[in-house]
Amino acid sequence: MAEPVTVAGGMESVVLNSTDVTHPYYPLSLPLPHYVPNTHSTPALLGYFSLGVIAVLSVSLTLLARRPNLGFWAKSTFMWFIVCGFIHFFFEGYFVYNHETLAGDSFIFGQLWKEYSLSDSRYLSSDTFVLLMELITAVFDGPMAFATAYSIYKGSPFRHPAQLMTSLAQLYGNVLYYSTTLFHGAPHCRPQSYYFWGYFIFLNGFWVVLPVTLGVQSCCALYQAVARVQALDARKKTS
């Protein structure tokens, strides 16, 4: 019978039997025989992730220096989609490609996923829904985020259709992602509020608030464009 024990870092864990390894993921009875603890600390991992985002933002800002005519909002949206593109395609794509071995992975992306999984162990147990939602995110949302950013950069008419599609796909995936575990009381998250509110709710919350905001913006922009074209055509007909 599995019994909770306390391991390094103050997290209770579980010994499945005398030959199995312990792990800190909920539910504690989750079989993760290939689990290997992280070698980097939590602050170090959060630091590496932040550095990665800052590096991507810096490159984006350098590119934006060539587009002085873009407004503040357009520049911010460009940077958001570049960050999204990198996270969706490379970071979430890494999960999709390595999900079977992720619990024993010590590459920096693997360690980041193991840290995040403290708030959602479905990433280590290859949960079918999470895996397929992430596959869509990596192969559709990722390239679409880059396409949206490129359209903003080039001032392409594809910008708002792309922004609307990318945002809606992000929102749809995230609403399902939240609700499929919240429906059961989030049994895949460690009980500490730091993991639930900090990792699970707050970090993913960006992909609810911003897609809704940007989706509404695109909807309005597209509505106005079509309305102008319709008014133009109506004037042509009557003249």
Added chain:
Amino acid sequence: MAEPVTVAGGMESVVLNSTDVTHPYYPLSLPLPHYVPNTHSTPALLGYFSLGVIAVLSVSLTLLARRPNLGFWAKSTFMWFIVCGFIHFFFEGYFVYNHETLAGDSFIFGQLWKEYSLSDSRYLSSDTFVLLMELITAVFDGPMAFATAYSIYKGSPFRHPAQLMTSLAQLYGNVLYYSTTLFHGAPHCRPQSYYFWGYFIFLNGFWVVLPVTLGVQSCCALYQAVARVQALDARKKTS
């Protein structure tokens, strides 16, 4: 131990124990203690469903008689979204509202769901993903389908943004719906090809093929509208 037996209609079923009822759903070991067999035959149920769709299409055609200027494609799209609205909001909404008792439901919608569930028993076992995906379909896709149809009817500039959002939501939900069971070899479907190809693949296939077609149409229409507005503004600046 559960043993397959043959029941009326030639479908093998399962006796869980001497007091439990039998059912024809896969996997046969699925516990459905509240299951009650349908009172209507398969041809009767397919007939009722077809009659419902025909009734909705007839009302749509009557409404379209007041819009002689709409082309064939716009009229067809209007009818598609009216049918979608009814199916999403009322039929799929019925599942969401009654999912816990559906296996024992003898109302016509309940019997239709029990017939369809021969190709996907997740509808009778309140599968978390299916339930939440259907909730989104009923409360978002359904009203959005009606809003799209209304926009087509009124010639509103909201038509293509609405059509794009509705189609993408339908597509996203359906791709996940297909893949979450196909990933495991479709264990929720009876093995007969009639159920797999006829019900599961073919019926749901409408919500892949048409959303892709209509999504691409809306994308092109919106691209062209924005391109015209951009050209107009560019001319204004230079003049």
